[in-house]
Amino acid sequence: MGARLLLDADTPPALAGALARLGHDVVSASGDRALESLSDVELLREALRQDRVLVTFNVVDFVELTRELARGSRAHAGVILIHARSFRRTDIAGMAGALDRLLRSGRDLGNAVIYLSKQKL
Numbered sequence: 001m002g003a004r005l006l007l008d009a010d011t012p013p014a015l016a017g018a019l020a021r022l023g024h025d026v027v028s029a030s031g032d033r034a035l036e037s038l039s040d041v042e043l044l045r046e047a048l049r050q051d052r053v054l055v056t057f058n059v060v061d062f063v064e065l066t067r068e069l070a071r072g073s074r075a076h077a078g079v080i081l082i083h084a085r086s087f088r089r090t091d092i093a094g095m096a097g098a099l100d101r102l103l104r105s106g107r108d109l110g111n112a113v114i115y116l117s118k119q120k121l
Contacts, residue, residue: 002103078109
C-alpha cells in the first residue's frame with residue numbers, strides 16, 4: 001500500500017483513525033506514553049527503527065533535525081511536515097486525503113522531507 005506512518009504527538013489523534021480507515025498502517029504517539037516521552041531526535045530514530053515515515057506539525061524542529069542528519073550522511077525513514085497555514089488541526093478529512101494521495105502515489109519517502117499539500121499529486 002505504501003509507507004507506514006508514525007504520527008507525532010502534535011498531530012490530532014483522529015488523524016490516525018481516519019488513515020487506518022483508508023487502509024494505512026499508522027501509529028500515533030498521542031496517547032502512547034512511551035512514544036510521547038521521546039525527544040524529537042529519539043522519535044525520529046524510533047520512526048526509522050520501525051521503518052515508519054514521521055508525520056508532524058513541528059516544522060521548525062524537524063527541518064533542522066533532518067538537515068543535521070543529511071550533513072552527517074545519516075538516514076531517516078522520511079518526514080512529512082504539515083504547516084499550520086496549509087491545514088488546520090481540525091481538518092482531519094483534508095489531511096487524511098492529502099496523506100492518502102501521497103502514500104498511494106508510490107513515491108519513495110526514505111530520507112525525503114515533504115511539506116504536505118492540498119494539491120492533488
